[in-house]
Structure formats: structure tokens, C-alpha cells
Amino acid sequence: MEGPDPNPRPLDHLTLRGVSNAQALLTREGPLDYAGLETAVGAVAGALRAKALKPGDRVASWLPKTRMTSILPLACARAGVIHVPINPLLKHAQVAHILFDSGASLLISGAARLATLAEGDLPADCSAAEEEEGAAMLGGKDRLPPSDANPDDVAALLYTSGSTGRPKGVVLSHANLWLGAISVAYYLALGPDDRTLAVLPLSFDYGQNQLLSTWAAGGEVIPLEYLSARDVIRAVERHDVTTLAGVPPLWVQLVEAVWPPQAALSLRRLTNSGGRLPMSVLRRMREMFPAAEIFPMYGLTEAFRSTYLDPALVDAHPDSIGTAVPFAELMVLRPDGTETAAEEGGELVHAGPLVAKGYWNDPERTAERFRPAPPASRYGGTAVWSGDTVKRDEQGLLYFVSREDAMxxxxxxxxxxxxxxxxxxxxxxxxxxxxxxxxxxxxxxxxxxxxxxxxxxxxxxxxxxxxxxxxxxxxxxxxxxxxxxxxxxxxxxxxxxxxxxxxxxxx
CATH class of the missing domain: 3.30.300.30 (ANL, C-terminal domain)
Structure with missing residues (x-):
């Protein structure tokens, strides 16, 4: 199979990849085809530009999964501003930290959430737009055309916790997000007939990629807020979902639940990251979803996705995290920078175009993790040291051993x-x-x-x-x-x- 296109483009060009009358997004506001998605992205981008935001300004969103939340990553990219998605589960203290640390100029959120902010939580130079105003942006008439942004420009800050201190903003470029979408769409073999149920928070790299990789393949995304496994099962059944991404605790709930046979058979691919799936859960997934391929994965926000395990190898190597995803270069290094031998533990180091640009406004921590790639790298440039110890077997499969930090x-x-x-x-x-x-x-x-x-x-x-x-x-x-x-x-x-x-x- 020919490899994926390695040439990054401005992130907002993803809306142009789907067939105009094919369904792209289904939220509580109703469906959007690709022509409608392109129109909405242009409208929101135009509304953001009308707010006198300067190129590179940060726009934060603290929202549940809505049409606006789904569109903002592309609309901000088109408007030339930097998107800062905030997990809707966070409380006022964490939100205040992200707003101040990012230097956000605008926060888009619902009235109820904004009311929970204490005095001083909103920076003096940051304005707030209620969700209702955000919804009005979707219908704006001054639409921006696709951008000509440099793929190396910053597109987003994704805040992730470290083992010490408060959340830090990982700086991601258009190229990081574009190539991440293309990479995942390629190795999952997503296509225009796929429907992805987006149950993960869109503020996470794994969650946001549910949108971007599906759109890169011309498929449809159905964001879902859920309270129980039963909510997920109903949505899979209602929408004939083909693709479901989860983390281990969710998979534990899903395999303990009762599935209608037709819903279980609609699923073609199941992905997992955020921790290893117990063998008992993997076996149960095999039994319950016989038509689905299972993709165990591993990654860190600083380098996007790192590895995936070919579904054909899951039964024989259930503990493996697999091999590098497209566009990722992975090295297992000793403390002296040399590569380890088979079965020898070493630190996992990432290089290549998926590596982020560092931590926002934090040169000290950036210098600790992001350093010139070691001599063994074929990509060169900047590499990120994960802090995770892994080993590689004789077949080239990687296995997670331990995490250095206290996360x-x-x-x-x-x-x-x-x-x-x-x-x-x-x-x-x-x-x-x-x-x-x-x-x-x-x-x-x-x-x-x-x-x-x-x-x-x-x-x-x-x-x-x-x-x-x-x-x-x-x-x-x-x-x-x-x-x-x-x-x-x-x-x-x-x-x-x-x-x-x-x-x-x-x-």
C-alpha cells in the first residue's frame, strides 16, 4: 500500500477533503455535510477576525461537545489565532491557570460555567463570549476563505498535566495536527463510509484527533457526552457507528454491559490508549465485537501518537505497544545516547514532524524535554525525551516498562x-x-x-x-x-x- 502523503497543509484545509454532500458532523444542533462544515468554519473564522483578534492571539473554549466546539480547531486555524481547548470537567482554579498561562484574549463558554469563575479568574485583558454568542458566530455572513498559513505556524495549545506543577501548554503547529490526522486515518484505514463516535474529551490530543482523522478520510463524526456505558451503546446502535476510541476504564464498562447484536456488529475498529488493556478485557472485546479490529496504541501529547499494534498481532503479543505510527521516528536510548539492544530497556525518544514545538512560555521545561535529536535519528531536528522506559524485542515490537515521572x-x-x-x-x-x-x-x-x-x-x-x-x-x-x-x-x-x-x- 502506498504510504500517506507526508506534505502538511494548513489545518483548516481538512474541511476541503470530503465530498461536499457527504455527512461530516452530527451534533445536537443537527447534521452538517462537508459543504456545510466548510461554510461554518469560514463563518466562525470570520466572526473571530471581526473581534479584532491579532494573528497568534489565543482563543480558549470551555464547552461541552457542540457544533461550535467541534468546529473551533479549524476555525481558529483559519482565522490565524491559536486555539486553547479546556476540558469542560475542569473547575475554576484550573481554568484560571490555563487562561493566565496562555494569555488568552477570548474565552468562549456557557453562561453557567462562566458563573462559576471567581473574581480574578478571568484575566483583565481576556473577554468572555457566552455560548449563545458563539452559536451566532456559526451563522455569520463574513466568511473567511481557506487560509494560506505556514504549516509550521502554531495552531493550538493543548494543556496537559506534568508530574510536578500545574498543567503546561504543549505547542502544536498546523503540521503537527495535519500529519497526525493523516497518520491515524491511514493506519486505521478510515474511509468516507466510516462514522466515528467521539466519546473522548475534545481537549485531549487523542480526543481531538477523533475529529481530524475522520475528516481527513472524508467520514462522519458524532460527538457524544455520555453518563454511562448504556449511552454509548445506544449511540452506536442508533448511528451504525463503525469506529470507537476509548481508554481502559471505558472498555471495562463496555465489555461488562449488554450489547444488541446489530450494534456490536456495526463496529469495524476499536482503539485504546491511556493505559494497557488487561488480557481479560481484550478477550472479551474479541468475543463481543467479532467484526472489529482492535488497535492498542500508546502516545504522549508532546509527540502526538507514538505507536500502534497491528490488530493481527494482538493475540500473540497482547502486552506490546507495537511500532511507530506513520511520520513518527522512535528510538530506545541508553543514558549515553546510544541505541539499546533487543530486550534491553531504555528511554523512548521521539523525532520527526509529529514532535511538538515545546511548552508554551516555559523555556526551562522545554529545554529539559525537547533537545537536538541524537546522532541515531534519521529525521534530525528536535526530539522529545518521553521519560518512559521501553524495550524492543527481536521482531522490532516495543513494550512499555515503566514511567520515570510520578504522573x-x-x-x-x-x-x-x-x-x-x-x-x-x-x-x-x-x-x-x-x-x-x-x-x-x-x-x-x-x-x-x-x-x-x-x-x-x-x-x-x-x-x-x-x-x-x-x-x-x-x-x-x-x-x-x-x-x-x-x-x-x-x-x-x-x-x-x-x-x-x-x-x-x-x-
Whole structure:
């Protein structure tokens, strides 16, 4: 098979790839064919330009899955501004951080969400547009034509948590997003007759790519907000969905549910990222969806998608994360920069055009992760060091070994321990806090929060602490376990000894 086109274009040109009268998007506002999608992208881009936004200004969106949310990635690219999608599950403190850190000039959100922002959460030079005004943008008459943007221009900032500190904005170009869409559409073999049920948050790279890769193939996207597995099953049945992307906790729910036979048979491909699928879940997926190919995948936002496992190899190599996706170059390196031998662990390093441009307004952390590609690279340029240890077998298949940092991966979300700890201390109920991930069959990892109460408080304030965290943090950042200690172990340098605490928890 001929490889995918490696030549990136402006991101908003994706709307031109589908047949004009074919369906492109179905949201609660109704269907849009590709001609309608192109018109809507031009209208929203024109409305953004009319707001006197300058090229490179940041436009944030804090919205559920609507027509506007789906169109903004392309409309912002066409208008020459940078899109900053914010997970609708985030609370005011996280939203405020993203707005200030990105220097957003405009926030588009619903009235109810805007009302939750505290005084000072909205930067002085950032205006807010309610969802109703956003909807009016869709019908604007001053439409912008397809852009002539340089593919290397910045198109989006996707905020992702680090193991320490607050979320950081990963800087993505038109080329990063365009080639990511083409890559996934190619190896999944998406086509114009495919319908993708977009259940993942559109603020994630994995979630946003549900839109972009499907449109690159000329297919239809059906964004879905769901509360239970049954909502997903009903949508698959109603719309004859062919493609479903998920994270391990969702797949656990879906394989435990009852599926109408016709709905299960409509699915042609199932993809997973955000953690390894247990073998029992993989076997059940095989039984329940006999017409579907299963694509285990691995990636990080700083390099988009890294690997996928050919469905034909899943049964024989269920623990493998596969091989590099198109346009990705992957190296497994020793600390001295040389390549490892087969079965030898090393750090996974990414090079090639899918590598992001760094972290927004953070040269120090950018320099730590993004460095000149090692001599072994065929692409050269900038490479990103993942911090993940992997190994490669004799057949060239990669296997995940461990994560260097303390990131918690729960329900497909990356959670910074520091954010949970800071929120706990801000409650005034605890003096010290350490958050860490512990193995959990359903969540991948659950959050364990170890705390020392603030004098003269005691464990009886746990209900107050949990209530405070529920007000300040989204659901996926809530600790499953809260453990109270009279004192916290310290390392020789006087810092909290996280390793000792983790060993105690795992004992």
C-alpha cells in the first residue's frame, strides 16, 4: 500500500477533503455535510477576525461537545489565532491557570460555567463570549476563505498535566495536527463510509484527533457526552457507528454491559490508549465485537501518537505497544545516547514532524524535554525525551516498562500529583500531602492521598476535606483513598520521602 502523503497543509484545509454532500458532523444542533462544515468554519473564522483578534492571539473554549466546539480547531486555524481547548470537567482554579498561562484574549463558554469563575479568574485583558454568542458566530455572513498559513505556524495549545506543577501548554503547529490526522486515518484505514463516535474529551490530543482523522478520510463524526456505558451503546446502535476510541476504564464498562447484536456488529475498529488493556478485557472485546479490529496504541501529547499494534498481532503479543505510527521516528536510548539492544530497556525518544514545538512560555521545561535529536535519528531536528522506559524485542515490537515521572494515569486522564496536593493543603485542613497512583483494575490507577492533619485537626475532618476537594477539583482528580498520618517520612535532604510512602502503600 502506498504510504500517506507526508506534505502538511494548513489545518483548516481538512474541511476541503470530503465530498461536499457527504455527512461530516452530527451534533445536537443537527447534521452538517462537508459543504456545510466548510461554510461554518469560514463563518466562525470570520466572526473571530471581526473581534479584532491579532494573528497568534489565543482563543480558549470551555464547552461541552457542540457544533461550535467541534468546529473551533479549524476555525481558529483559519482565522490565524491559536486555539486553547479546556476540558469542560475542569473547575475554576484550573481554568484560571490555563487562561493566565496562555494569555488568552477570548474565552468562549456557557453562561453557567462562566458563573462559576471567581473574581480574578478571568484575566483583565481576556473577554468572555457566552455560548449563545458563539452559536451566532456559526451563522455569520463574513466568511473567511481557506487560509494560506505556514504549516509550521502554531495552531493550538493543548494543556496537559506534568508530574510536578500545574498543567503546561504543549505547542502544536498546523503540521503537527495535519500529519497526525493523516497518520491515524491511514493506519486505521478510515474511509468516507466510516462514522466515528467521539466519546473522548475534545481537549485531549487523542480526543481531538477523533475529529481530524475522520475528516481527513472524508467520514462522519458524532460527538457524544455520555453518563454511562448504556449511552454509548445506544449511540452506536442508533448511528451504525463503525469506529470507537476509548481508554481502559471505558472498555471495562463496555465489555461488562449488554450489547444488541446489530450494534456490536456495526463496529469495524476499536482503539485504546491511556493505559494497557488487561488480557481479560481484550478477550472479551474479541468475543463481543467479532467484526472489529482492535488497535492498542500508546502516545504522549508532546509527540502526538507514538505507536500502534497491528490488530493481527494482538493475540500473540497482547502486552506490546507495537511500532511507530506513520511520520513518527522512535528510538530506545541508553543514558549515553546510544541505541539499546533487543530486550534491553531504555528511554523512548521521539523525532520527526509529529514532535511538538515545546511548552508554551516555559523555556526551562522545554529545554529539559525537547533537545537536538541524537546522532541515531534519521529525521534530525528536535526530539522529545518521553521519560518512559521501553524495550524492543527481536521482531522490532516495543513494550512499555515503566514511567520515570510520578504522573498518575487514571481513567485515561493524566493527573499531576502536585495539583491534588496543593488543593488539599489549600483547604486548611492538612499540613502536608502526597498524592500518588496505586494500581486499580477499573481505573488503571486510583489516586491515593496521604495527609498529615493541620493542628489541631484530626481524621474527623475527612468529610470536610473530601467536600472541599469536590468543589475545587474535577471528578477524575478526586482521591479514592485518603490516608491520615501523624507524621510524614522525610528523605535525607529534608523533602517528603515519596518513595517510602509508596513502598508502605504497596506493602
Amino acid at each position: 498518575i494515569k487514571t481513567s485515561g486522564n493524566r493527573v499531576s500529583p502536585t495539583e491534588v496536593e496543593e488543593a488539599a493543603i489549600a483547604s486548611g485542613l492538612v499540613a502536608e500531602a502526597v498524592a500518588m497512583g496505586v494500581p486499580d483494575d477499573r481505573l488503571g490507577q486510583a489516586i491515593a492521598l496521604v495527609v498529615r492533619p493541620a493542628p489541631p485537626k484530626g481524621r474527623e475532618v475527612e468529610a470536610d476535606l473530601r467536600n472541599y476537594l469536590k468543589r475545587e477539583l474535577p471528578n477524575f482528580m478526586q482521591p479514592t483513598h485518603v490516608l491520615w498520618r501523624a507524621d510524614m517520612p522525610k528523605s535525607p535532604n529534608g523533602k517528603l520521602d515519596r518513595d517510602a510512602l509508596k513502598q508502605e502503600l504497596m506493602a
